Amino acid sequence: MYTLNRIDTGVCAADGFFADGINAGLKANDALDMAFIYSDTVCDIASTFTTNKMTAAPIRHFKNKGDFKTNFVMINSKNANAMTGPKGISDIDEILEALEIDGLVNPVMSSTGVIGVRIPKEKIIAGAKKFDLTKREPQNASKAIMTTDSFSKTIAFEVVLEDGSKFHIGAMAKGAGMINPAMATMLCFITTDADIPQNKMQKFLDKTVKTTFNAISVDGDTSTNDTIMLFANKKSGAYHKDAFKGALYEVMKFLALEMVRDGEGATKVVTYNITGAKNDEEAEKVAKALSDSLLVKTALYGEDPNWGRIASTVGASGVTCKESTLKISFNDLCVYDKGEIYFDKAMEVEAAAVMKLPAFTISCDLGIADGKFTAYGCDLGYEYVKINADYRT
């Protein structure tokens, strides 16, 4: 047994971690656009990155290093340093070499923003001069990494183990999720002082990403820059496997749902609860087909209980399913049950009321076997078009 106490210190929750955000002139209006996370001792790192073949320069730069420990990551928004060729990589080398900060061990750089433009080295280098590694301003850091996000996203827990020992885990993320989550770039930085064995870090991260960030993601539609990094400096001396896994899941699920909630132009968060599929993989396929369907998303935006589009999307998803075994519910209201229609005007009124809620669950029981998966999505409205029709300008 263990207890999770929510605290508000974000990536600075764990002992020995510092963070801040500054303005380097990348964004207009003096908005924060560069952040750092620093640990006063070196950290073990676990990471997961985009599967996009046009991997951005900062990710290739990171991977080129092989295994390493670090105590510093610097993040800029507004420029993704993607599709920038070998120059994108050498730009990072030049930037990191030019940093006049003492005591950095293998500094890491991460970027998000527009694709295909050389990173403004001078501005970045000048910006880094403003970093003060003694600062603990996790909110500034989380604001500095935002792009189309409408709010910053942080979470932290104090984890109390049965013997009274404690460790901390904190994180910040950016990404205005669900709607093409990946293309809009998701970044997530997690810090912990748990005394977690190095060989467990990557394993736990890989496993937890499946039911959290990947549950809001569309298979194979990942951006050039998607990044999750977990930094552990072991300072607390405390560790318990289940407690760490539990805390990591809560941190990552919270931030994943924050991204959905902040979906570009989104007005509601929908949980897609798929059961009765042939297996978990098929359930996942259905859940993602639904959370990704333009017609379902626009029906959600219109608050139209158009369950026919849900049925059609299930049928088109390529999984084993039948009209005669399918069941569809909006929260507890069953709107379709195994081929017998009983969706009348009264029920439509009830269903429409559910759809007006800011958050609700659409359940599909495929009635085939025991496969299940839960995904999270949002609606698509005019604002999405507005945001994306002129993102660059």
Add this chain to the structure above:
Amino acid sequence: MYTLNRIDTGVCAADGFFADGINAGLKANDALDMAFIYSDTVCDIASTFTTNKMTAAPIRHFKNKGDFKTNFVMINSKNANAMTGPKGISDIDEILEALEIDGLVNPVMSSTGVIGVRIPKEKIIAGAKKFDLTKREPQNASKAIMTTDSFSKTIAFEVVLEDGSKFHIGAMAKGAGMINPAMATMLCFITTDADIPQNKMQKFLDKTVKTTFNAISVDGDTSTNDTIMLFANKKSGAYHKDAFKGALYEVMKFLALEMVRDGEGATKVVTYNITGAKNDEEAEKVAKALSDSLLVKTALYGEDPNWGRIASTVGASGVTCKESTLKISFNDLCVYDKGEIYFDKAMEVEAAAVMKLPAFTISCDLGIADGKFTAYGCDLGYEYVKINADYRT
């Protein structure tokens, strides 16, 4: 050699075919909502249908018949007769049995519209009483099958063979295409008096659909009702394999592009010309990923030459590709070439000018091998959201 002469008689172009559209009170405002195509002799049929597992009743009804010939197909809009269970099938039997029209052989029914509502039998039966099988009103027929279409879609050719003999091919289609083409239901009816051997019909149809309707379609994202039917009454006595295949391709490509042009809320038609892929399948995967990407579609709508989103979508499509071999062009303007960026302000102005055109080509040469595919797409704007946020109401 053969000559195609475009004529304007749609599905009545071929000898012995009749068609009309009437109002049966399914749509509001006395709009045409039921159509028929009738041949005064029985026809061989070839057909392709949706792969959606929630196949609509009319398609299951058709398939249940096994091999058959017919001289009559009746189409209604406004109700898809999908997700209606066994009752949806028996409703069709009841409707077809109640038709008081002499001389029908194996009459066929096809439907498009809202999913999950029982078909209004009485209205349909009463509507069919208005059919006059001596009418040749192909424009009325094509209007009657429209749903969210903003214009009707027909084409016809007189095909003149080298020996002076002639046959005809005509067609009508509905579907406000590209944007989730299939979910919005695509119907296409093709009539011909060519003396085509029965055993070639299905083969040619299957082959031609790949480079036409499937080039505007998203793999596996097909609606409950998608249907293409080809009716041949052989009346002309004329036939030539290449001429028929050529004419069929022109008919189907024209109608497929009409669907893109009529894409819900679309303001431009974009041709995605993919070359240099590992093989044709990978080229198709890239072309469809691009024509289907929300971020690409919204950039098109915003007339923003954001080639970074194109590169990122190529990279995320799962095919073999590299930043260092990729080339991207907007019409003849190359905006990215093998990792060396030379996209400057002047080029941006040029690229933005291309994007203001109502139709243009985005070419991606992957630089890997010789695979190629051409797909057709459109942009996504506010109007798409508007149409789909309250389609039913």
